[in-house]
Amino acid sequence: MKFSKKDLIKLYTNLVRTRAFDELFTRRLGQGKLLGFYHSSLGGEAPGVGGCSFLRKDDVIFPHHRGHGIPHMIGKGIDIKYFLAEHTGKVTGGCGGMSTFHCFDSDNGLYGYSGLIGSSFPLSAGYGLAAKRNGREQVVVCFFGDGGSNRGTLHEAFLMASTWKLPITWVCENNGLSQFVPFEQSYPVNDIADLAQGYGMPGIVVDGQDVIAVAEAVTAAVDRARKGKGPSLIECKTSRFCPHFVSAPDMCGCEIRSDEEIEELKKQDPIVICHKKLMARKILTKKTIEKIDAEVAAELEAAEKFADESPPPEPSIFDDLLYAN
């Protein structure tokens, strides 16, 4: 797949937007403005962005919980302001009923994720079957982590999808950690992509820090699925520059990850990699970057204003607390 200059700038812009929103969510959590907690996507933005930026609006995605699906939603062209507002505990009435932490917007093919990792496998198989039967050539793209891939639900869904040649692309975001457990301690093989062989589907490994490589691999698999040739598995070797969730101890096994280790991981920053590639090909210029940065800053400011000014739910849970008094 050869991407146009416009496509490549879209990928870069979506990465920058994702990072900016991710940092905004982290900042607002620290300010006490965000409900719950936040699993930052810092360093692991490329699989979601690359995997969603060239899908059709009616293609269906089941995002991964990293960044609470922000990389995937931004790739899919969904306005994040509603998601931010609902994370702030506000009512927006927008975007087909997205709900906090379980992003859902069926108008834009967003079918959310559950707090139970691995539950998106059977849901994807279900929608894949519906897509095959409705004849609209829709494709389902299911994102999951290396930890999530340990669930038995993966095997049931892989078997059904492969046997029935369902239009599904499975995208594993392997960041080498399942919460605190290193990949080597929970897997007997080096590549999760190897599982594909047992289900008679293509399985490939891509550099998950290279958003262009991810987009190329996912686009090829999605085209294949759209033509009725069945599912594929793409394993993106990616990273996480932050703890499992913001402010958690950054454990790997029984050790805290060291600053040196994180600095080493940051050498594979997806934004820097994409930036370098596009600068070398003279696709990005200083002027384009300034324009993108200004547009992203304006988008963030508007989203924050929207979140802060949206009304709280009625009746408020705080009212109930007052009654209890």
Ligand SMILES: Cc1ncc(C[n+]2csc(CCOP(=O)(O)OP(=O)(O)O)c2C)c(N)n1
């Ligand atoms: C069924 C289930 N078991 C355990 C958990 C607790 N849990 C939340 S995230 C997570 C690790 C997920 O690891 P991975 O799938 O690799 O995604 P990552 O967080 O690394 O992006 C675990 C064990 C859960 N949410 N659901």
Ligand SMILES: [Mg+2]
């Ligand atoms: Mg992981």
